[in-house]
Amino acid sequence: MSTALIDLASSEYRLSPWDIYRRLRDEHPVYYMPEGSWDGEDLYVLSRYEDVGFALKDKTQFSSKIQQDNYMNLPMLVNRDAPEHTRLRHSTNRAFNARLVRQLSGWVRTLVDELLAELYRHDSVEFVDAYSTALPLRVVGGMLGVPLDRKADLRRWSQAVMNSFAVSAGLDPDRVPGFFEDIVEFSNYMEELAHERRGKPNRGDILGELVEEHESGALTRDEMVTMAWSFIAAGHETTMNLLGGGIELLLRDRDLAAELRADPSKHAAFIEEYLRLNSPTQWLLRRTATELTLHDTTIPAGALIHVVLGAANRDPRQFDNPDELDLSRPNVNRHFAFGAGVHFCPGAALSRLLAETTFAAFLPVLDRFSLDAERPARLREQQGSYGLSQMWVKVHPRAEQAL
Numbered sequence: 001m002s003t004a005l006i007d008l009a010s011s012e013y014r015l016s017p018w019d020i021y022r023r024l025r026d027e028h029p030v031y032y033m034p035e036g037s038w039d040g041e042d043l044y045v046l047s048r049y050e051d052v053g054f055a056l057k058d059k060t061q062f063s064s065k066i067q068q069d070n071y072m073n074l075p076m077l078v079n080r081d082a083p084e085h086t087r088l089r090h091s092t093n094r095a096f097n098a099r100l101v102r103q104l105s106g107w108v109r110t111l112v113d114e115l116l117a118e119l120y121r122h123d124s125v126e127f128v129d130a131y132s133t134a135l136p137l138r139v140v141g142g143m144l145g146v147p148l149d150r151k152a153d154l155r156r157w158s159q160a161v162m163n164s165f166a167v168s169a170g171l172d173p174d175r176v177p178g179f180f181e182d183i184v185e186f187s188n189y190m191e192e193l194a195h196e197r198r199g200k201p202n203r204g205d206i207l208g209e210l211v212e213e214h215e216s217g218a219l220t221r222d223e224m225v226t227m228a229w230s231f232i233a234a235g236h237e238t239t240m241n242l243l244g245g246g247i248e249l250l251l252r253d254r255d256l257a258a259e260l261r262a263d264p265s266k267h268a269a270f271i272e273e274y275l276r277l278n279s280p281t282q283w284l285l286r287r288t289a290t291e292l293t294l295h296d297t298t299i300p301a302g303a304l305i306h307v308v309l310g311a312a313n314r315d316p317r318q319f320d321n322p323d324e325l326d327l328s329r330p331n332v333n334r335h336f337a338f339g340a341g342v343h344f345c346p347g348a349a350l351s352r353l354l355a356e357t358t359f360a361a362f363l364p365v366l367d368r369f370s371l372d373a374e375r376p377a378r379l380r381e382q383q384g385s386y387g388l389s390q391m392w393v394k395v396h397p398r399a400e401q402a403l
């Protein structure tokens with residue numbers, strides 16, 4: 001078995017992995033990489049739709065506890081198994097349920113309109129910073145009770161949280177000085193906010209649910225605070241890739257934009273197809289709980305599994321013409337961009353709302369924006385996260401045609 005097929009650290013694997021995914025699915029459905037992980041552990045790669053679904057859904061055979069003894073092993077949902085995961089997930093499910101999220105639509109539209117008005121004040125603007133990062137940060141920050149005048153702090157804190165994940169994945173902490181102090185500051189601030197809420201009626205937002213669970217003894221102080229800031233990290237990095245990438249595609253493909261403008265009932269399918277083709281989270285990690293044999297390969301218990309959502313989402317065994325964006329695809333919702341099983345993304349309804357509101361607001365005024373040909377959009381270099389790091393956009397006066 002070749003070990004040179006994929007190099008997880010290569011920029012090709014991060015920026016244009018589609019051909020590698022095809023070879024993995026067709027030639028190596030279980031791809032063994034001795035010492036393939038960043039810290040030299042053996043790695044097994046799963047890429048077919050059916051196998052990815054198996055790894056995500058079968059919790060008797062696959063665990064989410066990746067790092068048992070790491071100092072960054074924080075009490076977060078994503079790296080826990082039942083029964084701890086079930087307990088931690090309870091308040092999250094209440095705060096993010098689809099009915100409550102729908103009630104936020106008016107507020108989200110106001111935030112979108114405010115950001116759009118800010119864009120109009122420029123001739124040229126870096127969209128990822130000015131819009132696709134700003135919207136999810138303001139929305140999730142607002143749901144956590146962080147006032148808008150702390151938005152600069154929120155950005156710094158959320159960057160610190162992302163840096164902490166990078167450090168736990170092997171980045172030298174000296175390259176991100178101050179991240180730990182920022183996290184402590186963020187944690188203290190969240191604790192202050194939670195303290196102010198105690199004894200007051202639950203507003204039904206994320207902070208309210210967390211405080212209620214803490215007061216009932218279901219969550220410790222550390223769990224409450226860590227959960228709060230993990231929402232900021234999990235929510236903004238992924239959603240910004242959907243918002244920025246979606247707008248970039250519409251600016252490049254004006255026919256697609258015209259089709260969506262003419263028929264808003266197609267917006268939901270566009271969001272799902274965008275997520276399927278450009279999954280913001282390209283892969284996840286799991287550990288085998290037991291020894292198992294898959295496609296004639298025996299994987300030992302405790303092995304690290306690289307579960308490639310992005311490859312499963314383009315598997316022709318599941319999706320016809322998988323590399324094409326098809327708004328009438330019958331199984332348009334069957335992708336794994338939000339994961340599957342008990343860890344299925346609790347923020348899915350919220351990020352769909354942010355995307356729907358964004359596209360509904362931008363499509364009618366899209367001709368006021370165009371991509372800056374001199375400063376082409378750039379993809380992020382970060383492992384496992386697929387999306388734009390930078391997209392310069394020209395903003396045109398109302399009367400002028402940008403096309």
Ligand code: HEM
Binds near residue numbers: 336347
């Ligand atoms: C386009 C946007 C998003 C994408 C593609 C996405 C993707 C994912 C994926 C793939 C998982 C599964 C992780 C696993 O199984 O190990 C997940 C879990 C999670 N997501 Fe999202 N997410 C998005 C938006 C959000 C938002 C807006 C929030 C919150 C504000 C959020 C919070 C979480 C949390 C807390 C988990 C852990 C759930 C658990 O382990 O039980 N996500 N997300």
